Amino acid sequence: ETGVTQSPTHLIKTRGQQVTLRCSSQSGHNTVSWYQQALGQGPQFIFQYYREEENGRGNFPPRFSGLQFPNYSSELNVNALELDDSALYLCASTPQQGAPDTQYFGPGTRLTVL
Amino acid sequence: GQQLNQSPQSMFIQEGEDVSMNCTSSSIFNTWLWYKQDPGEGPVLLIALYKAGELTSNGRLTAQFGITRKDSFLNISASIPSDVGIYFCAGQKGASGSRLTFGEGTQLTVNP
Numbered sequence: 001e002t003g004v005t006q007s008p009t010h011l012i013k014t015r016g017q018q019v020t021l022r023c024s025s026q027s028g029h030n031t032v033s034w035y036q037q038a039l040g041q042g043p044q045f046i047f048q049y050y051r052e053e054e055n056g057r058g059n060f061p062p063r064f065s066g067l068q069f070p071n072y073s074s075e076l077n078v079n080a081l082e083l084d085d086s087a088l089y090l091c092a093s094t095p096q097q098g099a100p101d102t103q104y105f106g107p108g109t110r111l112t113v114l
Numbered sequence: 115g116q117q118l119n120q121s122p123q124s125m126f127i128q129e130g131e132d133v134s135m136n137c138t139s140s141s142i143f144n145t146w147l148w149y150k151q152d153p154g155e156g157p158v159l160l161i162a163l164y165k166a167g168e169l170t171s172n173g174r175l176t177a178q179f180g181i182t183r184k185d186s187f188l189n190i191s192a193s194i195p196s197d198v199g200i201y202f203c204a205g206q207k208g209a210s211g212s213r214l215t216f217g218e219g220t221q222l223t224v225n226p
Contacts, residue, residue, distance in 0.1 A: 033214075035216075041117075042202050042204075042216030045214065048212075105156030105157050108156050
């Protein structure tokens with residue numbers, strides 16, 4: 001149990017729709033990162049939020065956006081869904097400037113785009 | 115996006131055997147990490163390596179940070195059925211808390 005929770009657990013959407021995924025960080029963690037994990041692949045970094053501001057972004061298009069709230073919980077929004085967006089979406093929280101061994105992953109949200 | 119080259123892709127071993135997997139990169143990382151992921155779960159950190167040449171153990175697991183800072187390996191000794199899962203290496207280039215770059219994973223199956 002990492003203290004990082006994500007909702008929903010599973011989600012099915014159709015191409016062109018929009019989706020919002022949610023992450024609740026471990027208590028005291030003010031930095032959250034989002035990763036996309038396609039089937040059979042390792043996680044790919046999407047972006048990171050620190051104190052409600054985007055703090056680094058991977059190679060993902062602008063239709064992937066995020067928010068971080070004052071309580072450090074976070075959302076990942078994906079617009080105009082494509083079939084290739086089907087994946088496990090993971091969030092990870094860490095204290096500011098925390099060492100990697102203080103970064104904890106949530107269980108993920110499995111998104112299926114039909 | 116960039117991923118680390120992790121091998122082997124899968125392994126089928128008998129309980130009690132030792133296992134070795136490795137990860138290489140064309141670029142330098144300041145930190146190397148090894149994770150295990152079970153079905154329906156997020157990755158769980160096994161070992162973190164912070165210094166080139168460092169050899170670190172966690173129970174039956176041993177990992178090393180390559181001297182060139184471009185590679186790492188993980189050994190599991192005396193495997194048991196609960197070692198089944200997907201093992202990922204990950205590298206971190208920047209300051210603590212910065213993005214992780216993951217390998218493609220090694221699927222480990224342990225036959226009792």
